[in-house]
Amino acid sequence: MLALDDVSIVYTTRSGPVQAVSGVTLSLPPGGSLGLVGESGCGKSTLALAALALLPAEARLAGGAVRLDGQDLAALPEAELRKLRWTRMAYVPQSAQNALVPVHSLRRQFRDTAAAHGMRSAEADERAAALLRRVELDAAVLDRFPHELSGGMRQRAMIALALLFGPSLLVADEPTTGLDVIVQRQVIDLLRDLRGEDGLALLFISHDIGVVAELCSHVAVLYAGKVMESGPTATVFSEPDHPYTMGLQRAFPDIRHPERSIVSIAGHPPRLSSPPKGCPFAPRCPFVQPVCRDTTPPLVAVSDARAVACHFVDEAAALRERARDPALWDEAA
Amino acid sequence: MSGAVLVTDARKTFVASRRLFGGGTPVHAVDGVSFSIAPGRVLGIAGESGSGKSTLANLLVGLELPSGGEIAIGGRPLGRKPNADFRRSVQMVFQDPFGSINPRFTVGRTVEEPLLIHGLGSEAERHARAIAALEEAELRPGAAFMERFPHELSGGQRQRVAIARAIVLRPRLLVADEPVSMLDVSVRAGILRLLNRLVHESEMAMVFITHDLSIVASVCDELAVMYRGRFVEHGPVRAVLQKPRHPYTRALIAAVPVPDPTVPPTPLPAKLMSGGAPVAGGCRFAPRCGSAIAACETVDPVLEEAQPGHRVACIRHREIAQ
Ligand SMILES: Nc1ncnc2c1ncn2[C@@H]1O[C@H](COP(=O)(O)OP(=O)(O)OP(=O)(O)O)[C@@H](O)[C@H]1O
Ligand SMILES: Nc1ncnc2c1ncn2[C@@H]1O[C@H](COP(=O)(O)OP(=O)(O)OP(=O)(O)O)[C@@H](O)[C@H]1O
Ligand code: SF4
Ligand SMILES: [Mg+2]
Ligand SMILES: [Mg+2]
Numbered sequence: 001m002l003a004l005d006d007v008s009i010v011y012t013t014r015s016g017p018v019q020a021v022s023g024v025t026l027s028l029p030p031g032g033s034l035g036l037v038g039e040s041g042c043g044k045s046t047l048a049l050a051a052l053a054l055l056p057a058e059a060r061l062a063g064g065a066v067r068l069d070g071q072d073l074a075a076l077p078e079a080e081l082r083k084l085r086w087t088r089m090a091y092v093p094q095s096a097q098n099a100l101v102p103v104h105s106l107r108r109q110f111r112d113t114a115a116a117h118g119m120r121s122a123e124a125d126e127r128a129a130a131l132l133r134r135v136e137l138d139a140a141v142l143d144r145f146p147h148e149l150s151g152g153m154r155q156r157a158m159i160a161l162a163l164l165f166g167p168s169l170l171v172a173d174e175p176t177t178g179l180d181v182i183v184q185r186q187v188i189d190l191l192r193d194l195r196g197e198d199g200l201a202l203l204f205i206s207h208d209i210g211v212v213a214e215l216c217s218h219v220a221v222l223y224a225g226k227v228m229e230s231g232p233t234a235t236v237f238s239e240p241d242h243p244y245t246m247g248l249q250r251a252f253p254d255i256r257h258p259e260r261s262i263v264s265i266a267g268h269p270p271r272l273s274s275p276p277k278g279c280p281f282a283p284r285c286p287f288v289q290p291v292c293r294d295t296t297p298p299l300v301a302v303s304d305a306r307a308v309a310c311h312f313v314d315e316a317a318a319l320r321e322r323a324r325d326p327a328l329w330d331e332a333a
Numbered sequence: 334m335s336g337a338v339l340v341t342d343a344r345k346t347f348v349a350s351r352r353l354f355g356g357g358t359p360v361h362a363v364d365g366v367s368f369s370i371a372p373g374r375v376l377g378i379a380g381e382s383g384s385g386k387s388t389l390a391n392l393l394v395g396l397e398l399p400s401g402g403e404i405a406i407g408g409r410p411l412g413r414k415p416n417a418d419f420r421r422s423v424q425m426v427f428q429d430p431f432g433s434i435n436p437r438f439t440v441g442r443t444v445e446e447p448l449l450i451h452g453l454g455s456e457a458e459r460h461a462r463a464i465a466a467l468e469e470a471e472l473r474p475g476a477a478f479m480e481r482f483p484h485e486l487s488g489g490q491r492q493r494v495a496i497a498r499a500i501v502l503r504p505r506l507l508v509a510d511e512p513v514s515m516l517d518v519s520v521r522a523g524i525l526r527l528l529n530r531l532v533h534e535s536e537m538a539m540v541f542i543t544h545d546l547s548i549v550a551s552v553c554d555e556l557a558v559m560y561r562g563r564f565v566e567h568g569p570v571r572a573v574l575q576k577p578r579h580p581y582t583r584a585l586i587a588a589v590p591v592p593d594p595t596v597p598p599t600p601l602p603a604k605l606m607s608g609g610a611p612v613a614g615g616c617r618f619a620p621r622c623g624s625a626i627a628a629c630e631t632v633d634p635v636l637e638e639a640q641p642g643h644r645v646a647c648i649r650h651r652e653i654a655q
Contacts (some may be wrong), residue, residue: 039517040488136606151382180381180544181588185598186606188590207518210547210590214598233594251518255589258550258574264523268487 001201002028002051002089002169007064009046009055009225018272020046021225023064025299028218030168033195033202035212035233037248038222041269044205045094047222048173051203052091053081068169086117089169090162092155094205095178099158100146106132106157107142113164124164131160135190152183156190163194170194171203176211188215209252213237221245224269224280227299231306241308241316244281246323263329279311286328287312287319337407337505337538338370338393344401345388362388364562365402370506370555372536375529377553377570379546379585385562386542390510393540394425407505421451424499428511430491434483434498440467441479444498451502462501470497471527489520493527500531507532507539514545525551547589550574555642558582561617564636568643578645578654580624616647624649 009021021043028034036044049055050066053073066073068088073081085091093099101109107125114124129139135156146154155175162170172191176184192215194200206212212219213233220230221244229242240246247265254260267284270276276283282292291311299309312319322328345363362385370376378386391397392404395415404411406422424447427433434443444463448454454462460479467475470493483491492512499507509528513521529552532539541552549556550570557567558581566579577583580602587599602623611617615630622629628648636644639654647653 039519181546181585181590182381182601182605184590185588185601188598208590209518210592213592213594214590237592237594248518249592251522252592253547253551254592255547255574255586256591258571262522262525262548262551264489264521264526265519266523268489268520 001030001032001069002026002203003067003070004047004051005065005067007047007050007066008062009043009050009059010062011046011059013058013273016273019225019275020059020272021050022275023299024220024222024225024227025064026220026227026230028169028201028203031195031199031201032218033204033216035216035219036203036205036222037207037209037212037219039207039269041272042222043225044207044222045173046225048091048171048203048205051171052085052089054085054091083117086113086165086167088167089171090165090167092158092162092170092172092175094173100154102146105143105145110142110161110164113161117165119165127164128160131163132157134163134194135160136186150183151179152186155179155183155187159187159190159194163200168199169201169203171205173205174207175204177206177208184211191215209237209248221248224275225272226280227307227309228281229306229308229310230299231303235306239316239320241302241306241313241320242281242310243285243287243312243319243323246320247284247286247329250323250326250329261326263326265329279309287322337372337374337536338368338540339405340369340393340402341367341404342402343367343389343392343399343404345385345392345397346400361562363392363399366559366562366564367402368557368564368567370538370540372505372538373533374555375532375539375541375553377541377543377549377556378559379543379549379556380559381544381585384559386544386559387510389559390425390508390540390542393506393508394423395420396425417451421502422504423506423508424502424504426492426495426499426507426509426512429515430488430495431483431515433495434491436483438482439479440472440481440483440486440494443483443494444501447498447502453502463497466497466501467494469500469531470494471523472497487520488516489524492516492524496524496527496531500537504537507537508542509539510542511544512541513548514543521548522551528552545589546574546585558585561611563617563646564644565618565646566644567636568640568645572640572643576654578639578643578650579618579647580622580649580653581618583653584623618647624653 004026007024011018011020110128111121111124132139176187195202204216216233219233219236221228223244228244250263253262265284278293279297282288297309297311299307301307343366347360392399445459448459464475467478472478472493513524553570556570556573557564560581566582584605605621609620612630616634619625619629632648634646634648636646639645639650
């Protein structure tokens with residue numbers, strides 16, 4: 001349903017162009033779920049905005065195409081896009097909890113959104129009540145104001161609002177970041193139900209691989225605006241083929257194993273105003289070889305479902321073994 | 334008692350003044366908390382948003398004055414108002430490494446400032462102590478960082494500057510309120526290891542506040558779980574994580590996402606999300622507790638020892654532990 005084909009995105013800034021996304025190819029089938037993970041600034045939100053054709057004025061699609069059911073979004077007039085955005089796809093932006101208008105009741109926010117797309121108030125009220133029940137909120141919250149709701153309630157209300165026109169794709173940018181673990185679980189369970197029972201396709205963004213592991217069947221690991229590795233969540237996290245994924249996985253604590261030490265990945269992502277030559281992860285990679293600094297490894301399919309961008313993908317099994325040693329990551333520090 | 338930190342029945346009550354929140358209703362943000370921490374040890378405090386963690390932290394560093402109870406650091410009681418001695422003995426590291434240090438100051442000035450405030454040392458001594466603190470925070474060589482500005486540093490490096498500033502006075506207690514929650518996963522371990530080393534290689538004690546239970550094991554010796562202003566469970570960190578006894582602790586642990594897609598999430602009791610306000614005189618967790626029985630509405634449980642050093646405030650903890 002959603003396909004990003006070799007997408008590149010550049011921000012124009014006063015200090016020059018920023019290559020936020022470089023040649024990203026992703027696809028999400030109807031009813032599927034794809035998680036985008038990676039550290040701050042790797043381009044997750046930029047990709048979400050591109051998927052919705054909502055990039056800000058200073059950003060430019062510098063290459064590639066975004067297609068929704070085969071239709072190139074760049075070829076559609078803005079009016080057409082605006083309709084698509086609510087009826088076919090929906091968006092829960094980063095820090096959505098604060099995206100509700102503070103001085104309006106929820107009823108007013110549902111009605112205003114409805115009116116902007118030609119839905120009448122009576123129908124909006126009816127839909128709103130049903131959607132709020134769907135997200136396990138009492139319809140009585142319609143007459144409340146955002147500050148009268150907890151963070152988790154606001155987040156669920158935002159999801160309900162996004163579903164007003166019955167979209168088939170939901171793009172959710174860090175919808176659980178900043179929520180308590182119990183509330184986070186509630187939002188994850190809700191999204192999982194919407195996906196399973198209502199057949200909603202989900203493009204889910206998070207820096208938390210635990211949340212993605214719980215919710216998404218597929219994952220793409222981003223670094224410096226590029227896909228490092230993609231494939232089914234189960235195999236990518238159990239047998240990562242890319243050194244960056246190996247590091248992320250070792251950096252992420254697992255509550256079931258308090259005795260296991262976590263590592264840090266020394267260094268920081270490259271500045272996207274002057275992207276380095278070669279593999280973007282090379283300056284931080286414990287397995288780096290001279291070739292990595294000269295030549296950019298292409299994203300190659302390693303099986304029908306998985307793709308990896310590393311020169312040493314053929315040696316992934318041996319690298320995984322070495323990556324288990326925390327000292328390997330510390331040495332690089 | 335020779336402990337670095339001794340807290341006895343600490344309380345903080347806020348009276349909400351804003352009309353929106355039904356003016357005048359008191360909020361018992363910290364509602365009778367007692368604990369001690371030995372030198373060179375770390376107490377982790379976890380709990381959901383609004384459970385009172387930051388209020389307790391603010392009491393410990395003297396940013397808020399207690400409404401009741403006693404706080405003593407290194408044998409010095411806080412008394413009615415923190416004096417300079419007390420303030421020197423406890424320092425804080427905040428969540429936001431971008432907000433907690435002045436962007437216009439050099440790293441050197443930031444780290445030297447507490448020495449200046451307390452009138453300690455000559456200019457040369459302050460300079461030397463700041464460099465030493467930076468090196469202890471693993472910003473090496475420290476001298477190379479002195480003239481740099483915050484915007485030239487990564488998030489992890491900025492948090493290290495905040496830590497250097499906090500330890501430059503050699504406090505008895507370091508209070509770290511969510512020190513890694515704004516940092517990328519890839520740099521968290523380094524900061525956690527640094528805090529762990531600083532405490533365990535010295536006489537300084539630490540209170541480590543977090544809502545993320547999956548990281549407590551890597552820094553804390555003990556863990557306290559806070560709910561509505563009280564400790565509901567407190568014990569050795571491994572014991573609490575691996576054999577949690579309070580139903581709230583169990584729920585918190587079950588809710589943590591596991592980075593393994595082959596493991597199905599542990600279901601949570603339905604009541605946990607829907608429960609209302611507690612009944613006066615009963616257990617404050619009862620309305621959300623999947624294990625509550627009628628007696629839970631009438632008994633307000635106090636912390637009792639379930640195992641040596643492991644305390645739980647739940648009348649059913651023995652049955653639950655089975
Ligand atoms: N409006 C903008 N103008 C200029 N550069 C931008 C703009 N928005 C984002 N960028 C840059 O583009 C890159 C990708 O940013 P993006 O917000 O997509 O990252 P992200 O992965 O969502 O990060 P986070 O986890 O912090 O939300 C970053 O280097 C960022 O600095
Ligand atoms: N200055 C204040 N005035 C009134 N109420 C306050 C004040 N500070 C905190 N509170 C209330 O005290 C309670 C505890 O708040 P606190 O900030 O200590 O929680 P917390 O556990 O640190 O939460 P979080 O995880 O969100 O940081 C909350 O109900 C809060 O609204
Ligand atoms: S290409 Fe080289 S630098 Fe990049 S991840 Fe693979 S081994 Fe590391
Ligand atoms: Mg983002
Ligand atoms: Mg707090």
